[in-house]
Amino acid sequence: MSKLTTAWYQGAYWVWLLSPLTLLFWMLSSLRRWAYRRGIFASSKPDAFIIVVGNISVGGNGKTPVVIALTKWFQQQKLRVGVLSRGYGGSATTFPHSVSRTDAASVVGDEPKLIAQRTGAPVVIDPKRTRGATSLKNLHKCDVIICDDGLQHYALQRDIELVVMDDRGVGNGKLLPMGPLREGKWRLNTIDAIIHNVQTEGEQAALERVSVPQYAMKLQGYQCVRVTDQHTVSIDAFRQQHDGFTAIAGIGAPARFFNYLAQLKLSAAKTISFNDHHKFEKADLPQGVVLMTEKDAVKVEALGHEQCWYLPIEASLPEEFYQQIEKTLPQSILNLRSQNGI
Known part of the structure; x- marks a missing residue:
C-alpha cells in the first residue's frame, strides 16, 4: 500500500492504469448516495x-x-x-x-x-x-x-x-x-x-x-509518560535525560509524529514506522529508550519495558x-x- 500511497501524493502517472476500478468505485458510491437520498436505503438517528x-x-x-x-x-x-x-x-x-x-x-x-x-x-x-x-x-x-x-x-x-x-x-x-x-x-x-x-x-x-x-x-504535547507506570516528566526533562532514543509510530502518517518530535528538539537516533493500527509484538519494541504515540501506547501496555514512553497530544x-x-x-x-x- 505504501507504493500506491506515495503515487497518490507525488503525482505518479501510472495510477491511470487503475482508472477502470476508479470508475467502478464512482458508480457504486454514487448509486449508494442516491439510494439514501431517495429513501431506498433507510437512515435514522436516535433522539440525540x-x-x-x-x-x-x-x-x-x-x-x-x-x-x-x-x-x-x-x-x-x-x-x-x-x-x-x-x-x-x-x-x-x-x-x-x-x-x-x-x-x-x-x-x-x-x-x-x-x-x-x-x-x-x-x-x-x-x-x-x-x-x-x-x-x-x-x-x-x-x-x-x-x-x-x-x-x-x-x-x-x-x-x-x-x-x-x-x-x-x-x-x-x-x-x-x-x-x-x-x-x-x-x-x-x-x-x-x-x-x-x-x-x-x-x-x-x-x-x-x-x-x-x-x-x-x-x-501540542506537554509531557512524556512512561508506559509501565504512567510516570510523567516534562519534555525538557525527557530531552535532557534521554538523548538518542528510538521513536516509533504505528499511525496513518508516522512522519508527522517524527517531524513534531524534531520541532520539540527531541532528537531520535532512529525512527521506525509501522502501518496504522499495527498489532505490536514484543519483538517490535527496541531495547533502550523508546518514545511512541499515545495511540501506540494503549496497544503495548502489557508488552512495554521500563524504557517505553509516549507523548500525549492535545488538539488546540x-x-x-x-x-x-x-x-x-x-x-x-x-x-x-x-x-x-x-
Missing part, C-alpha cells in the same frame, strides 16, 4: 445531537484528537456526551460493545481505547453506526454523540459534519484507487466545517473554492470553532445545559 468527525480521504488526518477535544468541551458544558466508533483493528465480535477499563486495545481497537481513557466518556464500538448510536442513547443516556469517522456511513443521520485534513490535502484529487479520496472534492462544500491539522507556524489552513468555514488546529482549536458548534445546538440541548447550571 449527532456530530460526525471524518474525512474524505483514506489515512490518518488527526480525527481522534478532534474527537477528544470535542468530547471534553461538551463535558465542560455539563452535557452527557458519548463517542461512537467502528472499533477498527479490534477483535470484538459482539455489538454494540461498551468500552470498559479492562478492555484491551486488541479487543476494542486502539482509538476507542484511547478516547475512553482520555475522556472518561462512554465509548461504544459497532460497525453498524445507527445501532451503536442507539445504544449510547438508551444505555448511557447520551444527549450528544460524537462519531469518530463515519462520514460515508449515511445510514446514520447527523446534525453536524466535520472533516479533518492534514498537509497532504486531497493528494492528486482522484477517487480510490487512483487517488486517496473516498468522495469527490465537491463533498467539502456540503459539510459544516473543515479542520486543518497544521504543524508549523504560519502554515496556510485554507482550501480555495470551498464555501464552508475552515479552522486551523494545532496538536480556535474559540471561533466552538462558537460555531454552540450556534448549531438545538434548543433542547441548550435547555439541558441551562438546567445543569451552564
